Amino acid sequence: MLHDRLLKAIDKLGFTQPTAVQLAALPPALEGKDLIVGAETGSGKTLAFVIPMLQHFLDNPSPNTGTRGLILTPTRELAEQVCQSVKDLATFTRVTTMTVCGGTGFKEQAAEMRKNPEILVATPGRLMEHLERETLDFGDLEFLVLDEADRMLDMGFRDEVLAITEICRKDRQSMVFSATLTHPGVHDLLPRVLNEPEQLLLNTPQNAQANIQQQIILADDDKHKERLVEWLLANETYDKVIIFTNTRVKAQWLAKSLQRQNRRSGVLHGEMSQDERKHVMGLMRSGKINILVATDVAARGLDIQGLDMVINFDMARKGDEHLHRVGRTGRQDKPGLAICLIEHTEWNLMSSIERYLRIKFERRTLKGVEANYKGPKKLKASGKAAGTKKKKSDGKDGKKSAAKPEGKQRLRDRKQVGKRRTTAAPKPPADLADGFMPLKKKRSDSDS
Template sequence: MFDELSLHERLMKAIDALGFTKPTEVQATALPPALEGKDLMVSAETGSGKTLAFLLPILQRCVEVSAPRSGTRGLILTPTRELAEQVTTMCEKLAAFTRVTALSVCGGENYDNQAAKIRKNPEIIVGTPGRIKEHLERRTLDFDDLEFLVLDEADRMLDMGFREEVLFVTDACRPERQSMLFSATLTHRGVGDILDRVLRDPETIQLSTAQTELTHIRQQVILADDAKLKERQLEWLLKNEQYDKAIVFTNYRALSESLNSKLQTKGLRVGVLHGELSQPERTRVLNLLREGRINILITTDVAARGLDIEGIDLVVNFDLARSGDEHVHRVGRTGRSGREGLAISLIAPNEWNLKASIERYLRVKFESRTLKGIEGSYRGPKKLKSNGKAAGTRKKKDSKKAGDKPKEKKRARDKKQIGKRRAEPAAPTPISNDGFAPLKKK
């Protein structure tokens, strides 16, 4: 129970108001060492309650020890604006009965407006690495008084190419701080090159791996010949599967827009989300999904991490994820908190090997499925014989008989010279002692 953690009564009041009765596994495991001030490296499944596990220690410290003249006390870095907004909202709910304030600082918003809000000195800032770095460089933000640093979905930030920005920000933080790294697929391999610069003697808590993350989610694959057939299969699935809300993932922004337009003409309640949209547009689309005014979201991997939207029963990979970890995060949008979910991947011929590598990485075998009437002719690669050669290939017969001498090959130009007398080679030109050929007499 939360009351066993000796949390401040104002935080307990907020926890009760939110309807949280007992800590989840990751909260029960991570909160005690976090409240003691230890650095942590935590891996736990999607939807397990990691956000509370790092917010409560920060809020507990801010409530217990007042520091009105200090600057930012807690910094939480996230890979996407959506996740930053979500963390900020949860922080505000937990701090509802305190005077602790939080601010989201992300790209896509007016810089001067953000700087004005930062001057009001919020205790906790949640933001994306690029915009935080920009504020540090322009001296509208400093972390000289920082007490807590959290990297949420740390491996994703590095995958997205934010390594330089993350290290710039962490190096600008006060050295005497508590640091915590959280993710659903956090590994030393994924973040090993920054651990020594961020954490000090961390305690590792690994409650899940990529291989155990999706045990309660049913995964299927449907083969397709090309993108045109995929579109027909996607339309059928969205019209016939049973779901409250669905997310469709693509690898390209232009494709997301195209599918959004086509599905809307089919009478489906669809919205689109990708990195080129402004922050107000992205927030509006997510609110439409949460409110049920649309029930299908077409998106890129910008929605693969951290988004917690109730009622997502179906995930469709129109394009297969580029890695096993990213597949885990996409599929993890359904089946939240141990509930059952369904994930379907549409596989074109050029994606077969990628599918096989993801299956090997996750140590699972996806269920094969066909849609009657819209099956493709592609059935996977040709099966291999035991000798490793493709089935149906034959060894060429050896036409040579024992004792036969190899025939001498003759070139066509040699045949033309048969019977003709070869010209004698010209005598070499005599060379003088000085190394030059003598001039010919006229």
């Protein structure tokens, strides 16, 4: 049974019944077991690991210790979101929490951590800096959670995650939660983080996000994609929308283009400071802007109410990233729309993602802004070119027979055309090989 203070906070947040991932993960987590959980984005994973942590702290108060819980996330935005969830659930408790991310002053963070918050939500890079400078100690750590572990590995944080894990106390409870657990490095990482874990796989990439309508629209180039985006924003019904690009430069260019059209839009990418990123996300969540142009920094874990459309200006580079992008919409069983703009260089990538997810994107054309590109041309039949026929000749039996192709002519044969051919002299017998006739043997007295 959950603590009364937790139940009071859950009631205040308006949660009436647990999600599928919470139903599966909460019982073993509350028993203290290590877990590895794969569940689709937007399914309530955060509460599934925060509730057991807070329940343990309330059942076992230890006010004079250091950090007792650590949650690692790949991005600052996700760290801020998870930290806010912890604060909301801990409203009626004395459990304190803070984020440890880049983009804010190191000294200020170190001063805040000296107050011994019980829970830290951190990104691996900045946390490792604190550990190296010995401004942090995990000797009292009781809980370790890796949220979106595959993304942390993609971002190159493998060494940092392993180093942090080694510093943590051995007799701890550890949990790994992610929308996808297919990263090849994750299975190498798990034995070093978890101890006899219980595995809960609530979804696979192939069956996730069934309530999201996924479409593709063919495009000629970026300028044509810009016109397609304008058409979609003017004609589709939506509350909020995220437009994903693969590069920071393209995100800034597209955001400025939309702002020139007086659209309430903002931009989010990894080169922005933490304050700038928090400001933009605040504007998006409050509804002061309703269009966010972003790189994949916004693809993981972000929960924005009313986000009912995602546009991939650039196709995601792999299937798992596509899942996380479109997973910003259609959350908690609500319908969503995801549209990918595809030019000729992206067709093969789009097809490979279709095969990986075992789905077929709906093909769509926007009247008045159609692309000249119509998809790949059909491949010709193998062998001779289509439309050609083999020459046939009449055989002795009157039946048609295929003419034999002429053999390849050698260069030295072509040089001899028109020249008089000479016949080589016959090779002499073996006994004339030296050019002399053998001498007759003289008769001797012994021969007679």
